Amino acid sequence: MPKLYHSPQSRSSRVISQLMLMGKLDAVDVICVEIVKNDGSGRRDPKNAHPEGKVPFLITDAGEEIRESAAIMMYLDELFGQPLSPKVGAAQRGEYLSWMTYYGGVLEPALVAQFSGLDHPALVGTFRTMVEVAAQLESGLKDKPFLLGAELTVADLIMASAFQWAPHLTPDSPVVKAWVDRVSAALDSGAMEEFEVKAQQMIKLSEPA
Numbered sequence: 001m002p003k004l005y006h007s008p009q010s011r012s013s014r015v016i017s018q019l020m021l022m023g024k025l026d027a028v029d030v031i032c033v034e035i036v037k038n039d040g041s042g043r044r045d046p047k048n049a050h051p052e053g054k055v056p057f058l059i060t061d062a063g064e065e066i067r068e069s070a071a072i073m074m075y076l077d078e079l080f081g082q083p084l085s086p087k088v089g090a091a092q093r094g095e096y097l098s099w100m101t102y103y104g105g106v107l108e109p110a111l112v113a114q115f116s117g118l119d120h121p122a123l124v125g126t127f128r129t130m131v132e133v134a135a136q137l138e139s140g141l142k143d144k145p146f147l148l149g150a151e152l153t154v155a156d157l158i159m160a161s162a163f164q165w166a167p168h169l170t171p172d173s174p175v176v177k178a179w180v181d182r183v184s185a186a187l188d189s190g191a192m193e194e195f196e197v198k199a200q201q202m203i204k205l206s207e208p209a
C-alpha cells in the first residue's frame, strides 16, 4: 500500500480530498505527522520521510519516493485508473498537464509573493503576478464549470486548493469565485473535517512526553 505523509490543514489535505473523491482513502496508508508551520509553531516530525520534513510526501509500493503535490496527485490518479484526468494521449491531456505544472510553477510563487508583499522585477519577470493568474483562470473557465470542461479533474482540485486555503487571496472575479465554490461543493467537507480532527488526535497521541 502506498504511504502518504499528511499533516492536517496543510498542502497534503488536498491529497486526502482527492483520495476521498476517488473512494480510495482506504487504499493508501496515511501517516499523520507534525510539521513546522509558517508561524514557527510545530516541529519537524522524525516519522516524516520527506527529506525536508514537508508534506505531502508519498512512498510507492516499489519504495519510490514522490515529492510535490502535483506529482503526488497525478501519480495517485493514474494508480487508480485516472478517474480524474484525461487519459494519456486523449484530447485535453496537454491542457491538463499545463494546469498541473502551472500550479507549482506560477500560481504558488505569485501567491506567496502577493501575501508576503514582495515586488521584484525578477519575480514578476519569471512568474508574473496574481493579476495574470486571475486572467488565465478567467479565460480558462470561460463558458465551462471546470478548467477542462464539464468534468472536475485533479487540475481543479490543486488550482482551487490555493483559494480554499486562503480565501482572501481569491481573485476578485465572479467567474473564479463561482468555480472555487463549485470545486468545494464537489468535496465532502464533513468527512474531511472529521478526518482532520482524527489526524490531529493521532499526532497528539504520538507526541513525545
Ligand SMILES: N[C@@H](CCC(=O)N[C@@H](CS)C(=O)NCC(=O)O)C(=O)O
Pocket (backbone or CB within 6 Å): 010, 011, 012, 035, 036, 037, 052, 053, 054, 055, 056, 067, 068, 069, 070, 104
Ligand atoms: N511545493 C510543495 C510545498 C510543500 C509544503 O511547503 N508543505 C508545507 C505544508 S503546507 C510544509 O510541509 N511545511 C513544513 C516545513 O516547511 O517544514 C508541495 O506543493 O508539495
